[in-house]
Amino acid sequence: MNILLVDDDYLLAKGTAKLIQRIGGHEVTITDTPAEIFQKCQAGEVDVVLMDVNLPGAIWEGQQVSGADLARLLKTQPATAHIPIIMVTAYAMLTERKTLLATSGADELFTKPITDYQGLLQLLNQLCPNKSGIS
Amino acid sequence: MSGETKSKNSGKLLTEGMLLNRMTNRIRQSLELHEILSATVGEVRSFLGTDRVKVYRFDRDGSGQVIAESIGQNRLPSLLGLHFPATDIPPHIREMFVKARVRSIVDVPAQRITFSHLDSLEANGDLTVEDIRQRPIEEILQRSVDPCHIEYLTAMGVNSSLVVPIFHGKELWGLLASHHAEPKVFSASDLHIVQMVADQVSVAIAHSRLLSSARSAARREALINQISTLLHTPLNIQQILQGVLEKIVAAIGGAGGRLYLNPMETSSGPELYTTGTLPKLSGESGESDWLEYHPFWQHLMLQATLPVQATDGWGEKPLERSPKEAAAPVRAIDDLYQQPRLAQVAFAFRHTPIRGMLVMPLRYSQQSLGCLTLFRSEIDTDILWAGRFDPDQRNAKVRQSFDAWREFKRGCAHPWTEEEIELVEGAGTHLSMAVMQNRLYQWEREHRLLVEMRNQELQAARAAADEASRLKSDFLSSTSHELRTPLASTLNYLKLLKEGFYDSEEEFKEYIHIAHQSAENLVAIINDVLDIAKIEAGRMSVSPERVLLAPLIEEQRRLFNLDSRRKGIPLTVECEVESVWADKVKLRQILTNLLSNAFKFTSAGAVRVRAVQRLGGEPAAPLPPVVDISVTDTGIGIDPSKTELLFEPFVQADGSIKRRYGGTGLGLTVCKRLVKLMGGEIWLESAGEGEGTTVTFTLPYRASPNDFDTLKAQGEISP
Numbered sequence: 001m002n003i004l005l006v007d008d009d010y011l012l013a014k015g016t017a018k019l020i021q022r023i024g025g026h027e028v029t030i031t032d033t034p035a036e037i038f039q040k041c042q043a044g045e046v047d048v049v050l051m052d053v054n055l056p057g058a059i060w061e062g063q064q065v066s067g068a069d070l071a072r073l074l075k076t077q078p079a080t081a082h083i084p085i086i087m088v089t090a091y092a093m094l095t096e097r098k099t100l101l102a103t104s105g106a107d108e109l110f111t112k113p114i115t116d117y118q119g120l121l122q123l124l125n126q127l128c129p130n131k132s133g134i135s
Numbered sequence: 136m137s138g139e140t141k142s143k144n145s146g147k148l149l150t151e152g153m154l155l156n157r158m159t160n161r162i163r164q165s166l167e168l169h170e171i172l173s174a175t176v177g178e179v180r181s182f183l184g185t186d187r188v189k190v191y192r193f194d195r196d197g198s199g200q201v202i203a204e205s206i207g208q209n210r211l212p213s214l215l216g217l218h219f220p221a222t223d224i225p226p227h228i229r230e231m232f233v234k235a236r237v238r239s240i241v242d243v244p245a246q247r248i249t250f251s252h253l254d255s256l257e258a259n260g261d262l263t264v265e266d267i268r269q270r271p272i273e274e275i276l277q278r279s280v281d282p283c284h285i286e287y288l289t290a291m292g293v294n295s296s297l298v299v300p301i302f303h304g305k306e307l308w309g310l311l312a313s314h315h316a317e318p319k320v321f322s323a324s325d326l327h328i329v330q331m332v333a334d335q336v337s338v339a340i341a342h343s344r345l346l347s348s349a350r351s352a353a354r355r356e357a358l359i360n361q362i363s364t365l366l367h368t369p370l371n372i373q374q375i376l377q378g379v380l381e382k383i384v385a386a387i388g389g390a391g392g393r394l395y396l397n398p399m400e401t402s403s404g405p406e407l408y409t410t411g412t413l414p415k416l417s418g419e420s421g422e423s424d425w426l427e428y429h430p431f432w433q434h435l436m437l438q439a440t441l442p443v444q445a446t447d448g449w450g451e452k453p454l455e456r457s458p459k460e461a462a463a464p465v466r467a468i469d470d471l472y473q474q475p476r477l478a479q480v481a482f483a484f485r486h487t488p489i490r491g492m493l494v495m496p497l498r499y500s501q502q503s504l505g506c507l508t509l510f511r512s513e514i515d516t517d518i519l520w521a522g523r524f525d526p527d528q529r530n531a532k533v534r535q536s537f538d539a540w541r542e543f544k545r546g547c548a549h550p551w552t553e554e555e556i557e558l559v560e561g562a563g564t565h566l567s568m569a570v571m572q573n574r575l576y577q578w579e580r581e582h583r584l585l586v587e588m589r590n591q592e593l594q595a596a597r598a599a600a601d602e603a604s605r606l607k608s609d610f611l612s613s614t615s616h617e618l619r620t621p622l623a624s625t626l627n628y629l630k631l632l633k634e635g636f637y638d639s640e641e642e643f644k645e646y647i648h649i650a651h652q653s654a655e656n657l658v659a660i661i662n663d664v665l666d667i668a669k670i671e672a673g674r675m676s677v678s679p680e681r682v683l684l685a686p687l688i689e690e691q692r693r694l695f696n697l698d699s700r701r702k703g704i705p706l707t708v709e710c711e712v713e714s715v716w717a718d719k720v721k722l723r724q725i726l727t728n729l730l731s732n733a734f735k736f737t738s739a740g741a742v743r744v745r746a747v748q749r750l751g752g753e754p755a756a757p758l759p760p761v762v763d764i765s766v767t768d769t770g771i772g773i774d775p776s777k778t779e780l781l782f783e784p785f786v787q788a789d790g791s792i793k794r795r796y797g798g799t800g801l802g803l804t805v806c807k808r809l810v811k812l813m814g815g816e817i818w819l820e821s822a823g824e825g826e827g828t829t830v831t832f833t834l835p836y837r838a839s840p841n842d843f844d845t846l847k848a849q850g851e852i853s854p
Contacts, residue, residue: 009620011649015627022636090619113623117630 001026001047001128004040006067007088008032008055016050016114024121034060034070041080047128049074052112053089053100068104075105084127086120088112151328154182158335168343172203172336175311179332180205183297183325185315187211190301190336192309197221197229199309201521210316211292217521223287224310232300233307288314295319297326299333303340311336351554358386359561366569373408375569381410383509383562387555390489390512394566395427396497396505397436399574405505412510414483426483431476432494432506439464439496440503465563467556468492470548488512490548493556495563499571507563513546610784614664617800621660624653663801667784670808677718677812679835684746684762685710687719691726691744698734699742706730709745715762716835721809726766728802729830733768736828740769748836761815765831772826778819782807806832 003026007013010030017028029046031037032055040046053067060070067087074080085106089097090113097109107127114120161174172190180188187210190203204215288296297313311333321329365378376394384392391411398405407425416424426432471477471484471492484490491511497504520540628650630636637643669675688708699706715722726744733742745765752758773781784804803819810817810832817832 009624011653012620012624012627015624015631015646015649018631018636019627019634022631022634090616113619113626115623115626 001124002045003028003048003050003124004037004046005030005050006032006037006055006070007050007052008057009052012113019114019117020121023117024124026124032058034058034065037070037074038077038080041074041083042077046083048124049083049085050110051085051087051104051106053087068100068106071104071106084108086110086123086127088114150182151324154178154328155331155335158332166342166346168339169203171339171343173205175332175336175339176203176205179311179313179329180207182328183313183321185295185297185313185319187214187314189214189312189314190309191219191312193229193307194218197224197226199224202309211314214521216519218518219521229307232298232310233305292316297321297329299329301333301336301340303337303344308337308340348554351558354386355554355558355561358382358558359565362562362565366565372573373406376406376566377408377410379562379566379569380408380507383507383559383566384410386558386562387493387509388511389493389509390487392507392509393426394505394507395425395432396570397503399577412487412489412512414480414487414489414510416480416483426480426508427506429480431480432508435464435466435494436496436498436503436506439498440501465493465495465556465560467551468494469550473548490546491551493551493559495559497563497567497570499567502571504567504570504574507559507566509559511549511551514549516542516544516547518542518544610667613784614660617660618657621653621657625650625657628653660801663805666805667801667808670805670812675808675812677721677809679716679718679813681714682717682719682722683714684712684764687723687726688744688746690723691730694727695730695734695742702734702738704734704737704739705741707741707743709743709747712746712748712762712836714836715746715764717813721813722834725806725809725832726764728806729766732802732830733766733770733828735770737768737770740827742769743767751833760836761833762836763831763833765829767827767829769827772821772824772828773819774824775821778821781819782817803830806830810834 003020005013005017005020005028007016007030010032013030017030020026020028029040031040037049041049049071051067051071055065055067055070058065058067058070060073065073071085071087074083074085085104086108087100087104087106088110089100090111100106101109108123110120110123157178158175161171165171176188176190180186184207186208187204187206189201189205191199192202193199198218198221200218201214201216204213206213288294291314293314293316295315295318299311300307301309301311311329313329361382362379365375365382368375370378376396380392380394383389389411391409391413393413394408396406405425405427407427414426416426427436468474468477469491471490472481477492487510489510490513493509493511495507495509497507518541520542522540628646632643632646632650637646666675688710692706692708695706698704730742730744743766745763745767747763748760749763750757750759751761782803784801803817807817814835815833817830819828819830821828
């Protein structure tokens with residue numbers, strides 16, 4: 001499957017992408033620009049989005065946007081609403097997680113830093129049952 | 136008894152009855168003593184058929200005055216209004232009037248005096264005066280007339296006299312006297328009637344006294360009503376007290392007055408209200424000049440706070456006024472020049488006409504509130520004496536003339552009367568209550584304000600504590616968040632290495648490098664966090680010493696040499712200061728932090744370190760010199776409105792900066808706290824985004840303890 005990894009820390013994202021590719025056999029694209037996210041999603045190049053919550057440099061239509069804002073935008077556009085989104089966050093508190101899920105409209109939350117790659121891949125497979133990667 | 140005598144007697148009886156009836160009626164009809172007495176002397180004279188009947192009233196000092204008189208056919212000269220000195224009716228005679236209640240009938244030609252005592256003599260039975268008791272009563276009653284008295288009466292042109300004492304209670308109030316130019320014999324019944332008239336006069340006097348005391352009570356009540364009304368007006372307390380003081384002074388006809396109020400516990404100082412003529416201790420008007428600080432007043436005020444006392448504590452008899460003394464120790468001074476306790480301040484009164492003084496300590500319960508002092512001017516008296524007399528010559532020669540002699544005396548004390556004292560007492564008590572009420576009100580209000588202030592302080596403190604607690608948990612949350620990123624990176628690359636997920640030797644090395652870099656970043660964050668935690672907990676200690684600046688900066692220059700060359704950014708140093716007073720390790724840490732920021736955020740241009748010395752404080756009020764150390768770059772700069780924020784933990788002007796430039800986000804926070812610990816300040820300046828940044832911090836300049844003075848003496852420091 002084609003995974004879009006949205007993260008502004010490139011080195012961290014690069015490591016994460018490599019691990020997902022190597023373990024799950026999925027294609028991972030890294031970006032932190034909203035325009036690229038929308039373009040790729042609308043073009044049908046993305047099967048699932050892994051979205052970091054904090055994107056301090058992300059600007060969309062003149063406004064600073066967070067990962068949650070971008071997720072909501074994707075979920076409210078007919079062309080991209082079907083794409084599963086997993087929010088990746090370091091916020092660990094239950095109430096924060098609930099609020100985040102509700103405001104972003106994302107499908108799942110995953111804790112950052114990602115250490116449980118098997119768990120992440122299982123989750124990816126559940127969300128995209130027909131797009132199993134290269135085993 | 137012959138018929139003639141009988142009818143004469145019955146006629147006489149009728150006259151007696153009529154006289155008594157008329158007297159009684161008059162007394163009932165009028166309350167004015169003067170009217171009653173005038174009528175009485177007229178009636179008595181016509182009844183007795185004598186030449187003159189007069190009422191003589193004793194004054195306090197034993198002298199007296201003829202206050203009512205009736206004269207027939209001008210056979211004797213009028214004595215009405217004339218005063219007679221005390222020596223004219225000596226104490227032993229007055230005593231005899233009192234003790235024996237005698238009436239004397241003097242037959243001047245016969246040189247015989249008859250004291251006919253009343254029935255009450257035995258009943259009264261209190262002939263306590265020694266010389267009277269030890270003598271047989273007959274001797275007293277039948278002794279011959281003092282030749283001097285005979286001469287006295289003769290000089291007045293009197294050949295027979297009848298004197299009946301008039302009492303008010305047990306006190307000898309005056310005399311009802313009848314004089315006749317001819318010898319005259321009075322019958323027992325005549326005497327009896329006159330005695331009964333005198334008794335009626337006593338009743339009239341009692342009524343009159345009641346009347347005047349009722350009148351003065353009414354006057355007092357009126358004044359107190361006025362004061363109460365004033366006390367409840369919506370004026371401020373100062374205006375009210377001034378008004379009350381003026382009213383009291385006016386009510387007693389005083390020359391002036393002072394109302395002194397002790398300082399309240401919570402208020403600033405004592406208060407003083409004055410009106411009218413006042414003594415002057417000195418030319419100044421300061422508090423030190425106040426009469427109330429004189430021991431006389433201080434003693435009275437202190438005394439007022441003590442429980443009921445037997446004496447006034449000076450070994451002196453309290454005022455002649457008795458039981459109320461304890462309740463309100465008003466001190467009435469008729470003549471302040473006669474009061475030894477006031478000798479020290481008497482000079483202050485010299486330029487004033489003040490002679491009398493009334494001092495009332497104000498108190499509430501056992502608490503002294505202050506003191507009310509009223510002044511009264513001396514008066515000029517004008518007494519008409521019956522004949523000029525000289526006390527020394529009197530015994531030698533009896534006055535031959537009773538023609539009115541006018542005595543004019545200046546500067547007499549004007550004694551305070553019981554009524555006036557009571558008036559002031561009443562008013563003073565109301566004043567005390569009003570002052571106390573006001574104080575309680577003020578105290579309550581101040582107390583309430585205080586409580587409100589404390590509540591506000593508590594709320595502020597709680598808000599601050601809440602804020603601190605929130606900041607702390609925010610910091611903790613941020614910290615844990617910030618630690619996760621390098622940790623995640625480290626873990627990612629270690630996992631890639633561990634799983635063998637690399638395709639080349641180059642990739643392998645890159646992964647190790649990234650993992651290592653991330654771990655170092657993690658350690659840097661942890662170190663900064665620990666520093667901040669240490670400083671916050673007060674466990675960060677600084678050991679300031681004299682640090683030579685040039686070598687330290689040179690050390691930094693070498694440290695950043697690599698960055699400088701790699702980025703092509705020259706690092707220039709301008710060090711105009713030899714040394715600073717600082718903790719060397721902390722100073723190095725600060726410089727490293729600032730230089731690292733400067734190189735991090737600058738892509739082209741230069742970085743400059745500069746150290747200069749200047750005077751601390753304002754130019755007008757210079758403080759010991761300080762050293763300004765600044766690090767200037769030509770980097771990304773910052774919106775000037777955001778410069779303060781940068782010293783907050785984990786804040787960078789733009790969140791994306793951190794991703795691009797790395798760093799812990801704690802550098803400036805740590806710097807700020809370290810500088811503060813060393814007694815300096817730090818600030819950041821930038822003209823705006825892209826305009827470069829200058830961070831400056833100050834440190835004390837103190838090569839040696841006396842440096843400031845030395846430099847100043849040498850003129851090297853000019854404001």
